[in-house]
Amino acid sequence: MISRTFIICMGLTSVVLDLVGTHETPETMRKGYYGAYLSFFHSCGLTFLIPEPILEVLAELGLSLTQLLLNFLRHLVAFLVKAREDGLAFGYVVTMEDHVVASRNDKEIESIGFEIKRLSKELEATKREGKKDAENIEALTEDWRRVHLENETLTSQMVAQRARIAALEVERHRDIRRASRIARRDIAAKYREVLEFLNDRWASKKKEVSAEIRLQEVTANIDLLNELKDGGLTVDAELARLKGMEGDCEDLVALAVVPDWSISELDLPQVSDDSVDQVGGSSVPDDSVSS
Structure with missing residues (x-):
């Protein structure tokens, strides 16, 4: 029971406790809270109000005040006092704070996840566009090579035609001289x-x-x-x-x-x-x- 109480007091519980209101009396106590009155604590030698951590521990253990032994209650109170003196925080408030922090972290993680998904989609779109651009560049490069080869062919043909024209001019002048003679x-x-x-x-x-x-x-x-x-x-x-x-x-x-x-x-x-x-x-x- 002590070890289980230690685990509960370290803030690992997720119990939500509905405390007794100040307007309620021992005669109007709800079921499960019929033993939570001051005379019980007075008989145990305790003169302070019922601490909320004790009620949280009892709710987690499924016990009522009348089911507690006096020695266990004293140990539980001493444990809580020692934890408070050492600056340890536990109980429902810490659990809620952790839950809020976890929720906030979950939201941040979810937001980061959404951002990662968005960036991944943008990256995929960029990759697709880059692939299309690469294909277009490759097609343009192939067209340039084809045009370059055609240009080289035309240039070679033009040089051959010029050489042929020059040869025909030489032959023509030679024929003219022959005909003149x-x-x-x-x-x-x-x-x-x-x-x-x-x-x-x-x-x-x-x-x-x-x-x-x-x-x-x-x-x-x-x-x-x-x-x-x-x-x-x-x-x-x-x-x-x-x-x-x-x-x-x-x-x-x-x-x-x-x-x-x-x-x-x-x-x-x-x-x-x-x-x-x-x-x-x-x-x-x-x-x-x-x-």
Whole structure:
């Protein structure tokens, strides 16, 4: 009983005690409190009021004052007095204080739990958003890599096209030079053919003129001889007339002098690269050009 009382007095009880009111008398005592009156304490040598801790202990033990031995009551009172002198707190007040503190701690713990849950939810949401952002970043990185590869491919194609264009330009200029040389050669050949044809015509014309002149000379000589035979022409007069005709012929010959008919002495039109380019600028094989 003493050990059980010690456990109770250390504040481990959770009993709620309904004390007797000051207006109640021994005749109107409720059941369980019929022995709680001053004469009982007086018979035990106690002159103070019933302490609340004693009533709390009795309520926890399920005892009434009339069920207590005098020695147990004295030990219980001495125990309570010693505890008070040592500054120990126990009983209902301490239990309620502990309960309030525990309740407050429970509320704080519950509040902390709610805060932890809220932070956990926010953390999960942040993780989900971070995962989405990471996926978006990965997708954007993949798109950037694809665009970078496409750009490199296009750059390589552009460089190849530029090299091809440069090669075509070189080939075009080479073809133009070849065509220019061939065109000049063809034109020179045509001029040569024309000159040779004209030269042949001119030689034939000169032969014709020479024959006509000889014919005229023969005719004139025949006429002259006939006139001399008939005596109608004197030698001096005819000589003077022939000298006059000689001077006129020399003047006509000087006016009819023909320059050199060679190609180097002719003022022929020149064939430029631009004129050949305008005509067509087609490619000509190397083997078609004679050295």
